[in-house]
Amino acid sequence: MELSMPLTYAGNPRAAADGAAALESAGLDAVWVAEAYGFDSPTIMGYLAARTTRMKIGSAILNVYSRTPALIAQTAAGLDALTEGRALLGIGASGPQVVEGWHGRRYDKPLGRTRETIGLTRRILRREVIEHHGITDMPLPPEKGGSLGKPLKLLTRPVRDTVPVYVAALGPANVRMTAELADGWLPFLYTPEHAGKVWGASLAEGAARRDPSLGPLDVVAGGLLAIGDDAEAARDLMRPTIALYVGGMGAPGRNFYYDLACAYGYEAEAAAVQEHFLAGRKREAEAAVPAELCERVSLAGSAGYVRDRVDAFRDAGVTMLNVTPVGPEPARLIEQVKSWL
Numbered sequence: 246m247e248l249s250m251p252l253t254y255a256g257n258p259r260a261a262a263d264g265a266a267a268l269e270s271a272g273l274d275a276v277w278v279a280e281a282y283g284f285d286s287p288t289i290m291g292y293l294a295a296r297t298t299r300m301k302i303g304s305a306i307l308n309v310y311s312r313t314p315a316l317i318a319q320t321a322a323g324l325d326a327l328t329e330g331r332a333l334l335g336i337g338a339s340g341p342q343v344v345e346g347w348h349g350r351r352y353d354k355p356l357g358r359t360r361e362t363i364g365l366t367r368r369i370l371r372r373e374v375i376e377h378h379g380i381t382d383m384p385l386p387p388e389k390g391g392s393l394g395k396p397l398k399l400l401t402r403p404v405r406d407t408v409p410v411y412v413a414a415l416g417p418a419n420v421r422m423t424a425e426l427a428d429g430w431l432p433f434l435y436t437p438e439h440a441g442k443v444w445g446a447s448l449a450e451g452a453a454r455r456d457p458s459l460g461p462l463d464v465v466a467g468g469l470l471a472i473g474d475d476a477e478a479a480r481d482l483m484r485p486t487i488a489l490y491v492g493g494m495g496a497p498g499r500n501f502y503y504d505l506a507c508a509y510g511y512e513a514e515a516a517a518v519q520e521h522f523l524a525g526r527k528r529e530a531e532a533a534v535p536a537e538l539c540e541r542v543s544l545a546g547s548a549g550y551v552r553d554r555v556d557a558f559r560d561a562g563v564t565m566l567n568v569t570p571v572g573p574e575p576a577r578l579i580e581q582v583k584s585w586l
Contacts (some may be wrong), residue, residue: 246555246558246563246564246565246566246586247274247275247278247564247565247566247586248272248273248274248275248565248566248568248579248583248586249273249274249275249277249301249303249467249565249566249567249568250265250268250276250277250569250570250579251276251277251278251279251305251376251565251567251569252265252274252276252277252278252279252293253279253558253569254278254279254280254281254283254284254399255280255540258284258292259292260330261289262289262292262293262296263473264575265293265520265577266293266296266297266300266445267576268301268570268571268575268576268579269297269299269576270576271575271576271580271583272579272580272581272583273300273579273583274300274301274302274565275300275301275302275303275333275565276293276301276302276303276304277303277304277305277335277431277465277567278290278302278304278305279305279306279330280304280305280306280308280350280525281339281343282343282347283470283570284302286304286305286307287304287307287320287323287324290302290303290304290324290332291323291327294327294328294331295327295490297328297331299331300331301328301331301332301333302324302328302331302332302333303332303334303335303411304320304324304333304335304336304551305335305411305413305431306335306336306337306339306413307320307334307335307336307337307462308336308337308338308339308343308344308348309325309337309338309354309355309358309359309361309362309470310338310339310344310348310350310358311344311350311419312371313379314361314362314365314366314377315369315375315377317334317336317362317366317450317502318365318366318369318370319369319399319409320334320397320520321334321366321370321383322369322370322399322401322403322408324402324408325403325408326401326403326404327389329404330404330405332408332539333408333409333411333429334366334408334409334410334411334474334564335411335412335413335431336359336362336363336410336411336413337359337412337413337414337431338355338356338359338413338419339350339500340352340494340495340499341415341495341496341499342423342493342494342496342498344364344406344550348439354380355419356418356419356422357380358396359412359419359422360422360426361379361380363410363412363426363427363581365377365428366408366410367407367410368503369398369399370399370403370406370407370408371406371407372398372399372402372406373398373404374396374397374398375396375397375398376396384532385417389425389577396583409428409429409463409524410427410428410429411427411428411429411430411431411463411465412430412431413431413432413433413505414415414427414430414431414432415432415433415505416501416504417444417446417447418447419573420432420444420448421447421448421449421450421451422449422451422461423451423462424447424448424449424450424451424452424455425451425454425455426453426455426459427462428462428463428492429462429463429464429465429565430462430463430464430465431463431465431466431563432444432464432466432492432507432544433502433505433544434487434490434502434538435466435468435507436509436538436541436542437541437542437554437557437561437563438541439508439509439510439563440562442508443505443508443509448462449561451519451571455503461564463565464562464563464564464565465563465564465565465585466563466566466567467544467558467563467566467567467568467569468483468542468543468544468564468567468568468569468580469482469483469542469543469544469545469568469569469571470543470544470545470551470568470569470570470571471543471544471545471546471570471571471572471578471581472546472547472548472551472572472578472581473547473572474547476546477536477548477552478545479543479545479571480536480539480543480545482541482571483534483539483542484531484532484534485527485531486585487506487518487531487534487538487539487542487550488518488522488527488530488531488533488534489522490502490523491503491505491506491515491519491522491534492517492519492523492530493519493522493523497519497523500519501518503518506518506538509537509538511538514533514535514538516533517530517533518530518534521533544558544568544582551582552585555582555585555586566582566586567576568582
């Protein structure tokens with residue numbers, strides 16, 4: 246199992262990137278750069294490329310609405326060149342809150358757009374000739390005043406003819422497609438205890454249609470990492486994040502994280518979190534997050550407890566443990582966990 250960490254998108258991006266780069270020597274294998282509606286991911290990934298020599302650098306995630314598939318492929322090729330073959334392309338549909346509310350794009354056909362982006366990215370990196378009409382943005386034909394243009398292939402030569410594609414997916418259909426087509430899967434708020442019940446069937450159905458040449462599906466999951474006596478306080482640091490996503494990342498009926506909490510068995514708690522959050526009562530929303538959920542999406546406790554949590558993630562099928570180290574000595578935490586993998 247490899248070890249990675251997400252790069253926070255709050256605060257000073259240079260300081261955050263420098264901190265992640267410093268963990269390369271401690272054994273960190275990869276860093277994932279989020280975007281959401283903060284700083285763009287590729288700019289920071291390019292900076293990380295210049296600050297590191299070994300670790301992989303991934304986007305987590307580039308949504309498939311705000312960039313065309315061709316631009317996503319160009320970005321993957323450019324980042325792979327800067328990292329000399331260490332880029333990971335994390336993509337996903339995001340959600341209506343970001344796509345419609347921030348980017349002003351209609352949130353439609355999420356599976357079709359993701360499938361299209363995966364296929365075109367792979368073809369473009371192989372420098373195939375592309376004539377792309379798009380799912381919904383097909384240009385006008387010449388007889389109606391448009392021009393389909395001349396088919397093209399990538400002008401520059403990529404370092405690799407393939408960059409691993411990881412998909413952020415939560416819903417059954419999206420997870421099924423990810424298991425069929427992607428190199429890796431980026432679930433959020435993943436708990437080993439619930440993974441089989443919530444996603445097992447979708448993963449199996451997708452794997453049954455998977456091209457054997459892709460190899461096994463990588464699974465990237467983990468959580469907050471803290472080793473020490475005050476485990477409850479460390480786990481409570483997850484409350485604002487869980488409350489934000491379960492309560493506020495989408496209107497009622499259009500929030501995938503709310504649906505996930507319900508699928509985990511926290512229906513009443515999720516309803517309370519959402520009600521408080523949407524009413525502007527953020528502290529009450531955080532307090533309504535169940536302690537058990539905070540524990541299960543974290544690796545916080547004594548060294549023995551955390552080691553057992555690492556094993557639980559491994560046994561659930563996680564191939565890259567994605568942790569957020571908390572405390573004054575992140576390098577020590579990374580070194581300790583790395584020694585268990």
